[in-house]
Amino acid sequence: MKQHRWIAVSAAILTAGCGNEAPPNDAKAPAGNFTPEPVVVYAAYADETYLPNLFADFTRDTGRRVVVRHRDAATIVDDLIADRGSPAADVLLTPSVYGVWKAATEGALRPLRSESISGTVPAMLRDPDGAWTAVSVNAATIVYDSEKIDADAIRGYRELGDSRFDGQLCLTSSRLPINRTLIAMLIAKDDIRPAERIVRQWVANLAEPPFATELQLVDALQDGRCVVAIVSSQLQVGSSRLQQFLPEAAHFDISGAGVARHARQPEAALQLIEWLVAKRVGTLAETKPRQDVSTVAWQIDEATKLAERARYP
Known part of the structure; x- marks a missing residue:
């Protein structure tokens, strides 16, 4: 019987308990009594309890809270493009490449300038212009x-x-x-x-x-x-x-993330995306699609x- 290449691909976005990798080195809790502003994430996921539970780990690692605003994929992307959501988005997180691709095409995302992302995530799983990256694959x-x-x-x-x-x-x-x-x-x-x-x-x-x-x-x-x-x-x-x-x-499709053009906390937003990538570093690095995922979008x-x-x- 022919031997198939059996699955080693990750489950849905950042499946519970996934990855034991440490967060980026700069992800440290702030000293003293200073309470930083929360990072606002616009997300298009049906399970509205999962991401807040996941981001509790980010808060524990960094001392920064995360607020998640859930909507369907089309609405959340359109709100970001029109800059009409409240509170304003720092991070866009979508369960498919199309959402982050559309946001980037409409100029609603700023470039991701991160050596940890570019050095970890294969180019085929990132925006050619640097506006978004995969944080998991499907x-x-x-x-x-x-x-x-x-x-x-x-x-x-x-x-x-x-x-x-x-x-x-x-x-x-x-x-x-x-x-x-x-x-x-x-x-x-x-x-x-x-x-x-x-x-x-x-x-x-x-x-x-x-x-x-x-x-x-x-x-x-x-x-x-x-x-x-x-x-x-x-x-x-x-x-x-x-x-x-x-x-x-x-x-392969991806769960994609990018920093919003009008982010109030752009550095913290990038830190959160780097943290998400670190959670999936093994799977992301091993995924070798035959074509750039952006061509599908x-x-x-x-x-x-x-x-x-x-x-x-």
Whole structure:
């Protein structure tokens, strides 16, 4: 049986308990009774308890509090671009490359001047102009039922459109960032028509309509309602029957961070981003995407239109 390159990619952004690396050397608590202003983070994450819990560690390490303002991805980025949020943002943190890319394109982020970031995060995971960086990575993995499919039958995403998988494929909604950026990657790599052909073949092979969440999809796999699926690496699927692997030409999305153009605490904002990168230094340094993640962001609008044409909700 062919040996797949098995997953070593991180889970969702800064998964609980991740990384034991020390924060940057300058991350020291201030002396005396001085209480610095908090760092304000604009974030687009559904779990509104996780980031405050995570940033409690940053406060303990540095003595600086962090205030998190949650909104959906589109709203939080638009608020940053228009500078209409209150309190004003110091840091933008998004679960997909598109959010930080759009903010940078609209001039809403200032350059990240950090040797620790440039020396740790591969160039393919950073903005070519230095406005944002990945703080974690998320890959589109393939999960299959090893009792029904041989590992040699699947090499990558394209094969999931083969007729042999008719009625056996499960997908989550194209609105999920990992799927939207995967389609954008196909467009960037193959152009629009070949990419649309692949997506239409996926849709034709679906066992059930796309699921709203990955947990629902995994339930379908476990119940035998489908035998193969695309799942983000943030969800680790492990069992004696279900096998998860990373294709050789794997697609990577990122959780991205940048310092807001109108940041009131720009130095502390950069310190927080460096701290986040230090949490994931091993995974970030080892991730080797085949193309710059920013090239995917350019194709997001086309990917949205393609999904609509292919009737992939």
